[in-house]
Amino acid sequence: MKRNMVTAFLSIFGGRIFIVLSSVVLTPLLITTLGFELYGRYGTLTAVFGISTILMSSGINSGARKFLAEDRSISDWQTHVFGYYFRLGTVLAVLTALAFAAAARFGVVTRFLGPEYVVGFYGLAGLTIATQFREYARRSLMGLKQEHLSEPLRVLNKVGTRLALIGIAYLGYEIGGLMVGLIVVNSLVALLALWWVRKNVSLRGIVSTTPRGFPTKELFSFNHLSVVYMLFLTSMYHVDVLMLASHVTETRVGYYKSALVISQFLWVIPRSIQSMLVQSVSDLWADERIDQINEIASRVTRYGMLVIVLLSLGLAALAKDFVPLYLGSGSMPVVTPLLILLPGTIGFAVVRPILAISHAKADMKPLIAATGAAAVLNIVLNVVLIPRHGILGAAVATTTRLLLAPGVQPRQRALPRVQAVFRRATRTSARDGVHLRSPHLPALDDHREQSPRVGRRPDYRPPRLRDGGVRGRGRGRRRGAGPAEFTSRPGWFPRHRDSRPSRRR
Numbered sequence: 001m002k003r004n005m006v007t008a009f010l011s012i013f014g015g016r017i018f019i020v021l022s023s024v025v026l027t028p029l030l031i032t033t034l035g036f037e038l039y040g041r042y043g044t045l046t047a048v049f050g051i052s053t054i055l056m057s058s059g060i061n062s063g064a065r066k067f068l069a070e071d072r073s074i075s076d077w078q079t080h081v082f083g084y085y086f087r088l089g090t091v092l093a094v095l096t097a098l099a100f101a102a103a104a105r106f107g108v109v110t111r112f113l114g115p116e117y118v119v120g121f122y123g124l125a126g127l128t129i130a131t132q133f134r135e136y137a138r139r140s141l142m143g144l145k146q147e148h149l150s151e152p153l154r155v156l157n158k159v160g161t162r163l164a165l166i167g168i169a170y171l172g173y174e175i176g177g178l179m180v181g182l183i184v185v186n187s188l189v190a191l192l193a194l195w196w197v198r199k200n201v202s203l204r205g206i207v208s209t210t211p212r213g214f215p216t217k218e219l220f221s222f223n224h225l226s227v228v229y230m231l232f233l234t235s236m237y238h239v240d241v242l243m244l245a246s247h248v249t250e251t252r253v254g255y256y257k258s259a260l261v262i263s264q265f266l267w268v269i270p271r272s273i274q275s276m277l278v279q280s281v282s283d284l285w286a287d288e289r290i291d292q293i294n295e296i297a298s299r300v301t302r303y304g305m306l307v308i309v310l311l312s313l314g315l316a317a318l319a320k321d322f323v324p325l326y327l328g329s330g331s332m333p334v335v336t337p338l339l340i341l342l343p344g345t346i347g348f349a350v351v352r353p354i355l356a357i358s359h360a361k362a363d364m365k366p367l368i369a370a371t372g373a374a375a376v377l378n379i380v381l382n383v384v385l386i387p388r389h390g391i392l393g394a395a396v397a398t399t400t401r402l403l404l405a406p407g408v409q410p411r412q413r414a415l416p417r418v419q420a421v422f423r424r425a426t427r428t429s430a431r432d433g434v435h436l437r438s439p440h441l442p443a444l445d446d447h448r449e450q451s452p453r454v455g456r457r458p459d460y461r462p463p464r465l466r467d468g469g470v471r472g473r474g475r476g477r478r479r480g481a482g483p484a485e486f487t488s489r490p491g492w493f494p495r496h497r498d499s500r501p502s503r504r505r
Contacts, residue, residue, distance in 0.1 A: 005280050005296075008147045013272040015151030019158045020268050026162040027261060028327055031254070033169040036330075040250035041175060043257035044113065045120045047241040049127065050234065052100070056092040057132055058230035059223030060085040061139040062278065066360060067219060068143030068201075069279040070286055076205070080214055082140055082197070083205025088223065093132035100125040113245065116175075123179020130186035137193030143279050144200045153193050160185045225364035232371035233355070235378060240394040243382050248390050256391040258327060259337040260398075263345045266311050270349040273300050277356040285361045293357060300353040308349040312342045333391075340395035344402025374401050 031039050067081045074080070103109050104121035134157065141150035164181035171177070197203070210216060241260075244253050277300070284293050315322070316339060323335050358367055378401035385393025 003145050003147070005276065008145065008276045008280060009272060011147040011151045012275050013269065015155050016268045016272050018155050020265055022155075022159050022162070023261075023265070024326070026159070026166065030162055030166050030169070031258065032328055033166050036251045036254035038169075038174060038250075040245075040252070040254035040257065041116065041120070042178065043241060043253060044245045044250075045117065045124065045175070047238040047245075048121075049124050049131075050238045051231075051242075052096050052124075052128065053131065053135075054231045054234055055227060056096040056128070057089060057135055059226040060089045060092070060136060062226040062230070062359065063219055063222050064136065064140045065143040065279045066222070066282045066362065068140060069145060069282045071283070074211065074214060076202070076211075078144070078200075079202045079205035080208075080210050081205075081219070082201045082203075083208060084210060084214075084216065084219060085140075085223075086136065086206050088220075089132055089136050093129050096132075097125040097128040100128060120175040120179060123176060123183070126183045127179060127186065130183050130190060134186045134190035134193060137190055137197050140197050140201070141193065142275070144197075145279060146196070146200065147276070149196050150193075153189055153196075156192075157185065157189045160189070222362055222364070225368065226359070229359070229364055229367050229371060232368065232375040235375045239379060240382050240386070240398055243386050244391060244394055247386055252333075252391050255331075255333045256337055256394055258331065258334045259341055259391075259395065262315075262323070262326070262334070262338055263341040266308060266315065266342075266345050267349055267352070269307050270304050270352040273304060274352045274356040277353055278360045281357050281360040297354060297357050301350065304353060305350045308346050312346050316342055337391050337395035340392065341399050341402075344399030347404070348402040374404050377401055377404065 034042060064082070064085050068078050071077070100121050104118045104125075109115075109117050109121050134153075138150045138153050141147075141153070161182055164185050165178055168177045168181045194203070241253065241257060244256055277296075281293060281296065319335050319338055320332075323331050323338065327334060355367065355371075378397060381397035381400055382394060385397050387393075389396070
């Protein structure tokens with residue numbers, strides 16, 4: 001089947017849905033097998049590892065997806081890009097592994113987290129190497145637009161690690177055994193991913209030198225700027241967990257980590273869109289096809305907003321019944337932080353596709369400025385709220401930062417229509433609270449199309465429904481037209497100004 005954005009999205013979305021469905025079954029088994037105390041310790045280790053993977057791999061993974069998707073005039077372009085980022089990733093992985101081992105060896109872990117975490121940090125040192133190669137090979141497949149191969153690998157890794165952790169915990173092993181299981185599964189997936197990569201890119205690029213004229217500086221600059229951007233972007237997932245570990249018991253950390261996991265289930269569609277957009281839009285930016293980028297951004301923003309609000313409302317209504325059923329008895333303390341996290345989950349899901357499109361442009365300074373401001377606010381709120389309110393304070397800090405994500409989105413001149421979408425969403429939310437706008441209903445396209453509640457003309461008449469929908473935008477009825485025929489252009493989504501079709505006479 002020929003690859004396009006729809007098939008790419010379906011591959012990614014299908015993989016994520018399978019992971020979510022498997023998590024619905026496996027995550028409660030993992031939590032009940034480990035217990036909230038051991039799961040809290042495991043959650044602290046994964047939070048530390050999550051921050052380290054941002055520093056060592058987020059740049060090269062983003063670079064592989066962006067630059068492997070482009071088709072430049074340099075001979076064997078994809079081979080040299082793969083080889084350059086592979087060498088850089090190896091160096092970063094070794095340095096990170098040495099840092100974990102040194103922290104465990106010289107007492108840093110014992111001083112700040114406790115002696116029970118020392119074995120886990122030694123395990124993280126080995127897991128760093130396996131995870132780096134596994135994720136880089138998989139992201140390279142995405143950059144080569146082979147999502148039908150990369151996503152089964154992701155499913156295999158996620159499901160395999162959970163099954164391994166459950167089995168190891170059932171046999172009575174603790175953190176040391178869990179780390180060994182993670183290393184084995186990630187290493188096997190890495191080997192399989194590299195085997196598939198070699199069918200599209202020559203692995204000789206790993207040891208060959210880059211040719212003259214190869215943009216090494218551009219690739220390296222994109223790498224370290226992406227590291228800063230991803231560090232700011234994902235800080236809200238891990239900073240709060242690390243700060244909680246020093247203020248509350250491991251059981252309370254386990255409650256909060258469980259609430260985070262459940263709330264992030266709702267991101268399956270926004271994350272799928274985000275994962276598909278970087279490699280799909282990179283070549284559009286290179287060809288300066290701004291109209292098409294605007295159309296894509298507008299559609300995915302509206303659909304994503306509608307779906308995430310519906311899912312969040314359903315989860316909020318059923319939280320008190322769903323959480324005990326999902327996590328078992330004794331999990332009611334998870335409900336309150338989960339409800340606090342849901343508004344932020346909605347806000348951040350809306351902005352995810354736009355961040356991915358801006359990232360694909362490689363104009364990183366606006367992204368870093370926007371996400372950096374929100375990350376600083378997140379840290380300040382955590383410092384103020386966690387000592388006083390524990391996991392509830394962490395939830396408030398995280399959801400506040402996530403809610404501000406649409407407000408601090410980077411201002412890209414090339415995406416004027418997307419800015420209009422966010423302005424409409426902000427005005428509607430401020431006026432009516434959570435308001436769901438159906439794509440069948442008329443919407444405001446720009447500053448000239450005012451809300452029917454404010455500033456409308458004296459002769460304004462609301463559009464009348466016919467056959468379950470509305471034709472046009474509702475600017476005024478044409479003479480001699482039927483009750484639902486209007487002079488404005490048809491269609492659900494705004495078009496770029498330079499490509500608007502002529503109005504019907």
